[in-house]
Amino acid sequence: MHDMIPTQPAQTLLKVTDLHVAYGKAEVVHGASFVVPAGRLVVLLGRNGAGKSTMLHAISSLISKKGGKIEFDGQDITASGPIEIVRAGVVQVLQGHRVFHSLTVEDNLLIGTFARNPRGDRSKLDRVYTLFPELKEKRHQAASRLSGGQQQILAVGQGIVGDPRLLILDEPSLGLAPIIINRILDVATELCREGMAVLLVEQLVEKALQHAHHCYLVETGRIAWEGTPEELRGGDMLHRVYLGGG
Ligand SMILES: Nc1ncnc2c1ncn2[C@@H]1O[C@H](COP(=O)(O)OP(=O)(O)OP(=O)(O)O)[C@@H](O)[C@H]1O
Secondary structure (H helix, E strand, C coil): CCCCCCCCCCCEEEEEEEEEEEECCEEEEEEEEEEEECCCEEEEECCCCCCHHHHHHHHCCCCCCCEEEEEECCEECCCCCHHHHHHHCEEEECCCCCCCCCCEHHHHHHHHHHCCCCCCCCHHHHHHHHHCHHHHHCCCCEHHHCCHHHHHHHHHHHHHHCCCCEEEEECCCCCCCHHHHHHHHHHHHHHHHCCCEEEEECCCHHHHHHHCCEEEEEECCEEEEEECHHHHHHCCCHHHHHHCCC
């Protein structure tokens, strides 16, 4: 829950301006603009196929952009490649991300540290073990022995050990019991208190609203509305999140 909203205006960490993305000739993101400040959890809401994952992939440079500008901490990263973007501090946990089943939990986490540090960095593992004690308990077990929910937590842990300044989570609850999203979003909230920014796409709207500081409603590749969770609940926009369209 966002009882710790800082009173000072937060510094903008990620700034997306007039983003256009196409698959072949089909443009699916038509000029989206949004910001993610440091220390805040920002959620993109909208029906399936609205373009949310595409926007996330464009930020991480996993797909090419047709137009627009992406700035991170004041630097123009529009033309940067995926590795440069990770090194700048933007780490994305992909939708339905699968961990390496035959490796131990600890080795899966170590892999997550290589993105920013080619030698790996074990020191980040303790932080994840503190946040997710269930991973510490099972650190020497093969990841295949974890439940589906624990594997998703491990995938998020792989993102956190990369020491991001902006952590991007694409539907972390996908296919899992709702309790898992509570664990993950509670941790995301704690990381925000420490200054990390989180950009979340999540279909469990209520869960997302309980943790978000700010929301953007995505409709057919455009930002149709933005505001706080309170404004979203208080107005007539919430049904559009569930039902889509006006
Ligand atoms: N690889 C692809 N090739 C072609 N079209 C795609 C591809 N990936 C997504 N699309 C299309 O782009 C549009 C936006 O999809 P996207 O996955 O970004 O939406 P979303 O809001 O994240 O939905 P979901 O919650 O289902 O992931 C949809 O019409 C989708 O069919």
